[in-house]
Amino acid sequence: MIDSSAIHRILEGYDCEHLSVATIGSHTALQILKGARDEGFENLVICREDMEKVYSLFGVADEILTIGDYRQVLEREFQNELIARNVILVPHGSFVEYLSPGRIEDELFVPMFGNRMVLEWESNRDKERKWMIHAGLKLPEEFNHPEDIDRLVLVKFPGAKGGKNYFLAADPEEFERKIRKFGRNGEFTIQEYVIGTRFYPHYFYSPLTDRVELLSMDIRYESNIDGISRLSHILQDSMPDPSFVVTGNLPVVVRESLLPQILEMGQRVVKASKELFSPGLIGPFCIEMVCTDELEFVAFEISARIVAGTNLYINGSPYSQLLYDEPMSTGRRIARDIKEALALNALDRIIY
Numbered sequence: 093m094i095d096s097s098a099i100h101r102i103l104e105g106y107d108c109e110h111l112s113v114a115t116i117g118s119h120t121a122l123q124i125l126k127g128a129r130d131e132g133f134e135n136l137v138i139c140r141e142d143m144e145k146v147y148s149l150f151g152v153a154d155e156i157l158t159i160g161d162y163r164q165v166l167e168r169e170f171q172n173e174l175i176a177r178n179v180i181l182v183p184h185g186s187f188v189e190y191l192s193p194g195r196i197e198d199e200l201f202v203p204m205f206g207n208r209m210v211l212e213w214e215s216n217r218d219k220e221r222k223w224m225i226h227a228g229l230k231l232p233e234e235f236n237h238p239e240d241i242d243r244l245v246l247v248k249f250p251g252a253k254g255g256k257n258y259f260l261a262a263d264p265e266e267f268e269r270k271i272r273k274f275g276r277n278g279e280f281t282i283q284e285y286v287i288g289t290r291f292y293p294h295y296f297y298s299p300l301t302d303r304v305e306l307l308s309m310d311i312r313y314e315s316n317i318d319g320i321s322r323l324s325h326i327l328q329d330s331m332p333d334p335s336f337v338v339t340g341n342l343p344v345v346v347r348e349s350l351l352p353q354i355l356e357m358g359q360r361v362v363k364a365s366k367e368l369f370s371p372g373l374i375g376p377f378c379i380e381m382v383c384t385d386e387l388e389f390v391a392f393e394i395s396a397r398i399v400a401g402t403n404l405y406i407n408g409s410p411y412s413q414l415l416y417d418e419p420m421s422t423g424r425r426i427a428r429d430i431k432e433a434l435a436l437n438a439l440d441r442i443i444y
C-alpha cells in the first residue's frame with residue numbers, strides 16, 4: 093500500500109491557490125464537478141471518448157482529459173500529469189470498479205479525498221461484515237451451508253455489479269436447482285432476504301467537525317424485481333426469476349420518528365471504522381438497509397464513498413436544506429470539506 097506520508101509530501105508541493113478537484117467521468121462526476129465549481133475550485137474530468145460530450149454539453153468541467161482506457165489513470169506518467177495540475181481525486185463507485193480497490197491502494201499516488209483503506213473494507217464481504225458487526229448493526233442471517241436454508245434467502249456473488257446474477261431461494265432444493273442454472277459453484281453468500289422497505293441514507297462524516305451529517309436518502313429502483321412487483325397478480329403461474337440490477341433511484345424521506353435510529357447507525361459505523369482502520373471513514377458513505385414492519389432497521393451493505401442515489405439531490409435534499417440552507421449536494425459537501433481543511437491548513441486530515 094502506498095504510504096500516506098508519501099501522499100502528504102506530494103500534497104505539500106501543491107499550489108493551494110490552484111487546486112483542481114478531479115474525478116473519472118461516470119457515476120456522480122457531474123455532481124462532483126459542479127460541487128467543486130460552486131465552492132470555487134478548478135475542476136477536471138478524466139473520461140473515455142464516448143462520455144466526453146456529456147461533460148462538454150453540461151458545461152461543468154474546466155478541463156476534460158480523454159483517455160482510451162481507464163487503467164491508463166494508473167500509469168506513472170499520467171499520474172504525474174495530474175499532480176502537475178494540483179489534482180485531488182474524488183473516488184466514486186465506477187472509479188473504484190474501473191481501477192479496483194487493490195490497485196488504488198498499491199499504485200495510485202495522486203492525493204485522493206478520504207481514507208483509501210476504506211475501499212478494501214467495503215469491497216471484501218468478510219471485512220465489511222466484521223465492520224457492520226463491530227458497529228452493532230442488526231444484520232440479515234447468513235447461512236454457511238445451503239442445506240440449512242429455512243427461509244427466503246438471497247444468494248449473492250462477490251464483486252457482483254449492482255446485484256447482477258443474484259437469485260432468491262426458499263429452500264435447499266431451490267438453491268441447488270438455481271445454483272446449477274446460474275453456473276456459479278465458487279464463492280457465494282447466502283443471506284436472509286429481509287422483507288420491508290429499503291432505505292439508502294446518504295451520510296457525510298468530516299473529521300474536521302467530527303459530525304455525521306445525514307444529507308439525503310434514496311431507494312434504488314431495480315430490474316426486474318421492481319417490474320415484477322407491478323405485475324405479481326398476473327404472473328402468479330409464470331413468475332420469472334427476480335433479478336436486482338440497479339436501473340435508477342427514487343427520492344424518499346423517512347418517518348421522522350425513525351431518524352434517531354438512522355442517525356445512530358451512521359455514527360456507529362464511523363466510530364467502528366476508526367477502531368478498525370484508523371483514521372477510519374472520511375467523507376460520504378451509505379448504509380443499505382431495510383426497515384421491517386416492527387420498525388427495525390436491518391443493514392445489508394456499506395458503500396464507503398459517494399453513491400449514485402445522491403444524483404437526485406444536485407440541488408440539495410430536504411435534509412441537506414435543513415443543515416445548510418443552500419443547495420448542498422454530496423459532491424458539493426466534499427468540496428466544502430476540502431475548502432474548510434485548506435483554511436485550517438489541515439488537508440492531510442481528509443486526503444490520503
Ligand code: AMP
Binds near residue numbers: 252254312314380
Ligand atoms: P447489494 O449488492 O448488497 O447492494 O444488493 C443489491 C440489491 O439486492 C439491494 O439493493 C436490495 O434490493 C437487494 N438486497 C440485498 N440484500 C438484501 C437482503 N438481505 N434482503 C432484502 N433485499 C436485499
